[in-house]
Amino acid sequence: MNTRTSPLKQVLLYAALVLFAVFFIYPFFIQIATSFKTDPDAAAHPLSLIPNPFDAHAWKDIFGQGAAHVPAPTWIKNSVLVAVVVTCGRVFLDSLAGYALSRVKFRGRGFIFGALLAVMSVPGVALLIPKFLMVNYLGIYDTYTAMILPLIVDAAGVFIMKQFFDSVPISIEEAARMDGASIFRTFWSVVLPMARPALITLTILSFQGSWNEFSHFLVVTKGTPDHQTLVTGLASLTSGQLGAGTQYPLKLAAALLTTIPVAILFFSLQRYFVSGANEGGVKG
Amino acid sequence: MSSNADGDSMPRAATAAVTATQTRPPRRGGGGLRGREGIAGWLFVSPMIVILGLFLVIPIVMALWVSLTDWNGSVNPFHTGPGAEFVGAKNYTDLFAKDGLTRANFMQSIGNTFWYVLFVVPIQTALALSLALLVNNRLLKAKSFFRTAFYFPSVTSSIAISTVFLFLFSSTGAVNALLKALGLGQPNWFIDDRGLIRLLFNAIGVDNPGWGQHDILGRSLWDWVSGPSVALTVIIILVVWTTSGTFMLMFIAALQDLPVEVDEAAALDGATGWKKLRHVTIPMIKPALFLVLTLGLIGTWQVFDQIYVMGAGAPNGTTLTPAFLSYQQSFKNFKYGSGAAMAFVVFVIILVLTFLQRRALTDKDERRPLFGRRKQVGR
Structure with a gap:
């Protein structure tokens, strides 16, 4: 085992990995959050992970109880x-x-x-x-x-x-x-x-x-x-x-x-x- | 890697079972065996032959015929007559030799794909290798978490991912919100038809210069060298994002096959970091690198789903690809003959790429069975 790696290198390694992980995973979190947003909220706060107000109209539309018809x-x-x-x-x-x-x-x-x-x-x-x-x-x-x-x-x-x-x-x-x-x-x-x-x-x-x-x-x-x-x-x-x-x-x-x-x-x-x-x- | 562990446990279990049951000396079956085996063999492969023959081999021949006609979709394409006249090689010559809308569109789609390939293949390969090197670090904890995170986009539906990217890159989307927060400009991603190289030229004060007026296959040189449009760049980013994970796995498999001694020898020689990567690691994983590059080349020529959802050629034809154009020409413009001819051109391009890849791979004896025991020599 190589134990000579410096702590700094370790920190850099994890920083790079976390950055990449965010790059690959954040879009999915945005997707989940946005599916519970109102249309204006989705346009106004596209990066936010917290729907404000919380709104399930998209899901209601999908399962046939909403205004839009999505089969x-x-x-x-x-x-x-x-x-x-x-x-x-x-x-x-x-x-x-x-x-x-x-x-x-x-x-x-x-x-x-x-x-x-x-x-x-x-x-x-x-x-x-x-x-x-x-x-x-x-x-x-x-x-x-x-x-x-x-x-x-x-x-x-x-x-x-x-x-x-x-x-x-x-x-x-x-x-x-x-x-x-x-x-x-x-x-x-x-x-x-x-x-x-x-x-x-x-x-x-x-x-x-x-x-x-x-x-x-x-x-x-x-x-x-x-x-x-x-x-x-x-x-x-x-x-x-x-x-x-x-x-x-x-x-x-x-x-x-x-x-x-x-x-x-x-x-x-x-x-x-x-x-x-x-x-x-x-x-x- | 786990895949190999699965593959290896199998033969061992089977061998154990065999030693338990095989107490009698092996004895050949009766004379009729060969014949019965022959019938069984053909029976076993017959569903495959029927399905692949019916929906792959014969249809290709049918399409080859249609590409020689001007079939419009409304009559029987195999009865020559109005709506399905035999036109010889016209559909093919229209793509290359005749000035007109068809050639203009087709050449634009080829130009777009050149740039697309030129950007996607190197970037996805570099990103995949970087990810593999990071994840393969021996000191790393939570290895599988990161591997999962990077690989997950690869397994999801291309249409679903394209939908997400449409939102991310919309004018009020997450990417523009981020750029705004950083104080940068916010492009109108899906409407901007300006090429990246052209924007570079513009930045140094050059726009549509005299040397760019040469006509090459119906397009000006300036059009050819404009680079991918801003809209196509989004698709480039999307594809790099979704495919890097898969290629990362191939690199990880290759890195894990490297003997530990190589690492140690490199360390003894004082090779570290960049030097070690360049002179030790990359030469050792050359086969994997070659594989990733060629699979990337083959894959990039086939892009279709993302185009269908994210622009369908717009803006200004800058997201057209030959595969999508072939679909559009057939199913939207009802020029099936012309569409089929385009499909065959794509077919030939990809076939040549595949052939080159296979030849290079078998020459180097680098094909290895998925579930087989891994060859220890030469890896």
């Missing part, structure tokens, strides 16, 4: 529905494919894996028009199917699971297979329970990804409330399509509502987020 309950319902279905689908289908690519010997496996790597390098923003074309062609524009189905398998998730299975010794499954279990049975009751850490990481990434998803929903739905999620709804609110003017307390409350589920997930399962972030290193 937030519908948005929440859609967000939850889409995120839950996509997450379940991805966890199951990604690990199924990842397992096959790692373990099951079949003709064409190398080719499929190569194709997967190629697909992973396709940038999402270049896919907006292509996705719209296919959704239109299939006649599923502006439906839940169009929102969910294209997201239900993701190449990066398959890649993560393949990498994970590659790192697990094969012998335990061979034992199960020799006892006469089918490949699917082995996968389901022997392999998946072992894969818990990877599955949790994948669950978090999938939930976070589909909850925060924006551009996909933007191009496959009309943008009417019945298929809006919290994120697309918030975007229409913020870009002024609902005639919301500058009502910052309302917009910030809606933004806060959008942030809360991922924040809870983040603070309770942080270490899995960290492994998810480092996955970016292999994702390319």
